[in-house]
Amino acid sequence: AQSVTQPDIHITVSEGASLELRCNYSYGATPYLFWYVQSPGQGLQLLLKYFSGDTLVQGIKGFEAEFKRSQSSFNLRKPSVHWSDAAEYFCAVKSNYQLIWGAGTKLIIKP
């Protein structure tokens, strides 16, 4: 069965430091992969997506993610985080009509 694992429940980084959020998926075919962000009390906003082609995809707010088929991973990165990046981040993979979601990683920013 398809699944998405986000191994880190929460991550704390200092403002200005680099960030990497991990996502591993289990899917038989070429996956469609997504990262969404949820700010406190808000809905979910698409950060970026991967369907095919270049394995390094750029998203909004300075985020990028790299698809690594050999590792079944789609990790999210940002070179320098800002206090406004504090939020919960969800990775997802498309499966038929649905998205299979990871449990999310809460990002905490230290001043």
Added chain:
Amino acid sequence: NAGVTQTPKFRILKIGQSMTLQCTQDMNHNYMYWYRQDPGMGLKLIYYSVGAGITDKGEVPNGYNVSRSTTEDFPLRLELAAPSQTSVYFCASSSPSGTSGRRNTGELFFGEGSRLTVL
């Protein structure tokens, strides 16, 4: 650009009461979804619809019902509210193939959520 609109944003129910969460989208999307999100948890799919007149159960359908009489609207009904249904509910939509000739990518567009408390 309204996108996906949910109402109400907040609601408190007593055990046993019923209510309907409304969801409407103006993007002409065929696919619509209802999720619930419990504190510290990810999203769990309640019901989804691939078009008007077609609905199907998701992961956690018990205690809920849906209907899809039009492309735009996908209401979620709670018949006998229970404390276990205290949650934040999100409606979402996505577009199938045919829009600009592109395949369905699965990208979801979300409403802002409805926070429901059952006491």
